[in-house]
Amino acid sequence: MRVAVIGAGVVGAAVARDLAVRGATVTVFEQRHPGDGTSGTSFAWLNSHDKHPEIYHRLNVEGCLEHARLAAGFPGGAPWYFPTGNVAWAGDPEGRATLERRVTRLDRLGYPCRWVTHDEVGRLEPDVRVPEDVERIAYFPGEGHVLPAVLLAHLLGQARECGARLLFPAVVTAVEPHQRGVDVRLDGGESHRFDRVISCAGRWTEALVATADRTVPMAEATQPGGANLGLLAYTRPLPVRLSRVLTTPRLNVRPDGGGRLVMQGLDLDAGTEADPAAVGDAAAPPADTLIQRLGEVLAGGEFATIEALRVGRRALPADGLTVAGFADGETRRFYVIATHSGITLAPLLARLAAGEVLDEQASPLLASFRPDRFRHAAGTGPVTPARRPGEQ
Structure with a gap:
């Protein structure tokens, strides 16, 4: 399967690694350079310390456990994981x-x-x-905690070893899913066709998803x-x-x-x-x-x-909760991941998304976090800023 991953932060790198390890033909598009978005300015605390509601807490608990499983795959030790x-x-x-x-x-x-x-x-x-x-x-x-740059290097390194291509700078201007596949259009007019596309575009998610006539609202600072x-x-x-x-x-x-x-x-x-x-x-x-x-x-x-x-x-969906799933309904060509706590959740979301995209096996852990909850986006309110210890 030919899969494009948009974004080479920690989430995109983890997704590219899992897809490539499983034999997919992977191309990663990054608009500036790897880790230049939220991953490069993260406190990188692994936790489910103050995550609400309980389904989100459970997701983050599994995210912490997934880091341990990932680290165990490196017999010499995982130099990013503490x-x-x-x-x-x-x-x-x-x-x-x-x-x-x-x-x-x-x-x-x-x-x-x-x-x-x-x-x-x-x-x-x-x-x-x-x-x-x-x-x-x-x-x-x-x-x-983790060292994000070291984690990113190992994820991208493994992805490349398994055949993934990393293209940067490569600015994606549109994603166009259809019955024959999904087209990724780049700044300058160049176009590439894939079987599936996974957006890991972080805080740029809302604008990218809108090019496919879909909605995933992200929290943005107005002041x-x-x-x-x-x-x-x-x-x-x-x-x-x-x-x-x-x-x-x-x-x-x-x-x-x-x-x-x-x-x-x-x-x-x-x-x-x-x-x-x-x-x-x-x-x-x-x-x-x-x-x-x-x-x-x-x-x-x-x-x-x-x-x-x-x-x-921060890459923060409008209701504060993770987004993971197909954004294009019946076509099921365009998969979107957007989340706060991206460092904690990246390895877990990568494994689950790879299973949903390559095997078409829906994960029960992600059932409450689908993009289609925003079809009535007017019902989402502003996210309360974290101001006290443990709230982020």
């Missing part, structure tokens, strides 16, 4: 109550979580500073602080010890390899603008705020220097 857990605590009474409710809910759902003491945190992460007045510290041992915008800070190498994700009252932080850290302060997203130039360089005011916060939670963090500030633009 299932080291997440340590979390709250500050004000509202935050503490929220964390208590979250742990109670997740425990009921069978999600690994437990309360730990200050001493236990010290054994897990000697450089982490938990304020003395924090009475409840939660530990989520089944969570973790600073939109739900799909997030500010990330990347440090230079720093001699501190941190092996896990930390979600704290004013800062989320994780390792990024080579002694670097990635930080986000969700409250700072409220002023984030879609234009990355609006942030300024690494000396912009948010950098000083984040360094101060890092020093509060990590010994030696106050000596950090920021290498880059980046505005992440």
